[in-house]
Amino acid sequence: MDNCTFPIDKYASEDAMCRWEELSNEEQTLGLLYEVLDVGCGDGVLTAKLAPHVKRIVGVDASPNMIEHFQKTYPHIESCVVDCRHLDQVSVLTEGKFDKVFSNAALHWILRDPETRSNTIKGCFNALKPGGIFVSESGALGNVAEVHAAIVSALVIQGIPVEEARAASPWWFPSQEAMKQLLEGEGFQWIKGEAELRQTKLTEHKEGGIEGWIRLFCEPFLQVLPTVEARNAAVKHAVDVLEGVGRHQHDGSFTVNYIRLRFVAQKPF
Numbered sequence: 228m229d230n231c232t233f234p235i236d237k238y239a240s241e242d243a244m245c246r247w248e249e250l251s252n253e254e255q256t257l258g259l260l261y262e263v264l265d266v267g268c269g270d271g272v273l274t275a276k277l278a279p280h281v282k283r284i285v286g287v288d289a290s291p292n293m294i295e296h297f298q299k300t301y302p303h304i305e306s307c308v309v310d311c312r313h314l315d316q317v318s319v320l321t322e323g324k325f326d327k328v329f330s331n332a333a334l335h336w337i338l339r340d341p342e343t344r345s346n347t348i349k350g351c352f353n354a355l356k357p358g359g360i361f362v363s364e365s366g367a368l369g370n371v372a373e374v375h376a377a378i379v380s381a382l383v384i385q386g387i388p389v390e391e392a393r394a395a396s397p398w399w400f401p402s403q404e405a406m407k408q409l410l411e412g413e414g415f416q417w418i419k420g421e422a423e424l425r426q427t428k429l430t431e432h433k434e435g436g437i438e439g440w441i442r443l444f445c446e447p448f449l450q451v452l453p454t455v456e457a458r459n460a461a462v463k464h465a466v467d468v469l470e471g472v473g474r475h476q477h478d479g480s481f482t483v484n485y486i487r488l489r490f491v492a493q494k495p496f
Contacts, residue, residue: 258282261326264354266311266347267333271297271304277329278304287311287320289337312343314350321353328354328361335366338409339399348413355494361415367422367488368402374437374483377468378445381461385452397447403488410492420490429481437473437481438466 261281265274268286270293278284278301287309288294297306309317311333328351330337338344351361375396382392401409407417429436435443441462442449449458473482 258326262324263327263329264320264325264351266314266328266330266351267337268297268306269293269333271301271306273331274304274306275301281327285320285325287314287317311337311347311350312340313346315346315353317350321350323353323356323359325354326356326359328359330361330363330365332365334363335370335398335400338401339397344399344409345413348409348415352413352415352494357494358496359494360418361410361492361494362490364487364489366398366400367486368400368405369484370398370400370486371483372486373469373472374441374445374465377465378441378448378461380468381464382448382451384464385457385461387451391451392448395448395451400486401488403490406488406490410490414494415492416495418491418493420488422486422488425485425487426482427485428475429483431479436479437469437483438462440481440483441465 259280259282261283263277263281263284265277265284265286268274268288269290271286274284274286274297284304286294286297286304286306288297288306289308289310289312291308294306294308297304309320315321330351334347337347355361375398379389379392379396382395383389387395403420403422407420411417429440431439445465449461452458452461469481473484474480475482
């Protein structure tokens with residue numbers, strides 16, 4: 228599986244856009260004279276919500292399927308297929324013409340590989356005009372930790388070495404300090420950041436419950452197993468482990484502990 232496109236394909240959901248208003252309403256983010264680059268835009272739903280509030284917005288995403296859907300649904304908004312792990316190599320987007328770079332629920336997928344993290348951040352830096360703002364929300368250290376641990380243990384039960392099971396993770400959930408160091412290493416000035424626990428309720432009807440969540444978002448873990456039977460067994464094990472952790476007895480829903488990292492950084496004048 229091509230892990231540069233999988234995460235964005237699979238993350239185009241309501242959960243991926245939790246409380247987008249908190250970012251888009253930042254004083255630094257909106258303005259009818261601003262040109263904005265949306266990194267990891269997915270299917271463009273959030274990009275379209277921002278579009279009326281800015282002069283111009285361009286959405287980029289690694290998934291051709293997502294961009295095809297974006298262009299069919301919002302043909303009036305610019306979008307293109309870009310592997311954001313190599314954003315620094317896309318000269319047309321990194322000529323210092325944007326006032327803002329925006330990213331929501333995407334960086335923890337895009338920055339998964341240590342070897343390409345600086346490429347993405349450098350691309351965001353180069354996309355901005357001097358004084359331009361980079362604002363983002365993504366998963367923080369400890370995000371969905373209970374599910375993360377359960378699926379790793381499920382792979383180990385299936386005979387996968389624990390090191391390989393951990394390495395199958397498609398995510399990078401950094402601490403605030405780790406993100407600050409990454410950004411400052413590429414020239415950004417850190418303005419502010421915060422991590423917030425956001426408990427999210429999953430229901431069987433809407434999200435397929437915790438089993439549906441695992442099958443959707445943990446697919447890269449499951450792909451290391453050789454058979455459908457082994458994958459199903461791993462999912463069952465993870466669900467069984469989690470059953471007593473987040474299940475609401477009164478309605479059968481399940482709570483997942485999201486921890487979100489929000490930050491604002493600036494390219495120096």
